[in-house]
Each structure stands twice: as C-alpha cells, then as structure tokens.
Amino acid sequence: MFVTIKQYQRGVEYRRGRYTRTLEPGRYFAWFRQIVAMDMRQAALQITGQEVLTAERIPVGFNLLVWYRVTDPARALHEVASWADALHQAAQLAARVAIAARDLDAVLAEREQMAAEITEATRATAEGFGVEVVRVSVKDVILDAEVKAAHRQKLLADQRGQADLVAARHEVAAARARANAAQILADNPAILAARQLDVLEQAARHGMHQFVIVAPELAGRLDLNVGR
Secondary structure, three states: OEEEEOOOEEEEEEEOOEEEEEEOOEEEEOOOOEEEEEEOOOEEEEEEEEEEEOOOOOEEEEEEEEEEEEOOHHHHHHOOOOHHHHHHHHHHHHHHHHHHOOOHHHHHHOHHHHHHHHHHHHHHHHHHHOEEEEEEEEEEEEOOHHHHHHHHHHHHHHHHHHHHHHHHHHHHHHHHHHHHHHHHHHHOHHHHHHHHHHHHHHHHHOOOOOOOOOOHHHHHHHHHHHHO
C-alpha cells in the first residue's frame, strides 16, 4: 500500500506508534508504518457569536477571522489534543482580554489596534503547538438595540456640547477683540476721530445730511443739564 504526500502537505510518520520523522511530498510505501498527511496551506478560522463585557461592563458581540498555517506538523499533532480547537480558544481569549480592557468608544474606534493585539497574543500561544498566526481581523463589533440607541444619544450630546464649546470660545474671542479695540480708541483720540469721520461719511452716503456733534468737553455738562 502506498501513501502520496501532495505538494502542499507534509507527512508525519509513525512506526509501532512512535513518531519517527516528517516526510516531504512524494509517494511512500506504508508497510509497517502509519503516515498522517498534514495540510500546510494558509487557511482561515472563523470565530463567531462571541460576547464580552467592556471596561464599563457594556455587553458587545464580536466576530473574528484568524488566518493561520501549520508550520510544524509533528508539534501540531503532539503538543495539543486538537490544534484547531487550541487556536480557536487562544484567539477567543486574546479578543476577550483586548475588549475588556477598553470602554465602548475605544472598542468601536480602535478595531485595527485591537486586531494587532489579538494577533500578537494568539501568535505567541500558537507557536507552542506548531501553528503560525498570520493575522487576526475583527470582522464585526455587535451592539444590541438598547446599547446602540444609548450610544447614538451620547454621540449627539457630545456633538452638541462640542458645538456649544466652540461657540462660547468664539464669543469670548469676539468680546476680547471689542475690548482691545475700545482700549486702543481710548488711548488714541486721533484714531477715534478718524473712525467718527468714517461713520459720518457712510451715513451721508445713505442719505443722512444733518448731524449733531457734541464736543467731548461739553458732553459732561449736557448730561448734567438733562439730569436737571
């Protein structure tokens, strides 16, 4: 009886139940030995329907896609009962740790950073049983209807607050500008006189031809007369 190991496979050979060697692609006579073919191609593992609490204890669901390949078929078979299950558990645990360390806003905004953290943590574990983790993608972050509604209201409130803050800053800046302008005019009577002439010129252009001009030194007396 012959066993053929294909180009994308490696064969794990056993004699009398003991591992002897890893076989390269080719055709092998299987008399007095067992050969287990292992696929070495890159593959994807989907992890779906998971739920975890964020740092502020808000439940969120998530789906992952783990890209991997077996690099050491003998270790993959010998170190763990099922390397696929071990990989699934390692990625799931890494995702739970990454999400639980963040609040909801960070979970939604930092998917790429979370994916990098999950990849590194999963890779460190998987190396121990002969599997290389190429990358992990956070496919979905899922919120239930109530959490979605509450988060939307929070975003709207934050936007309104930001808009109010910007408007208040503009008002303060305008008030400072007016105060500075008033101080400049008070310190420079010539500038004030020029501004007054500009106002008179603009008024004349709009059809106003009669003006009452009170000299500054008489303004105080006129106020006193009005008061009487």
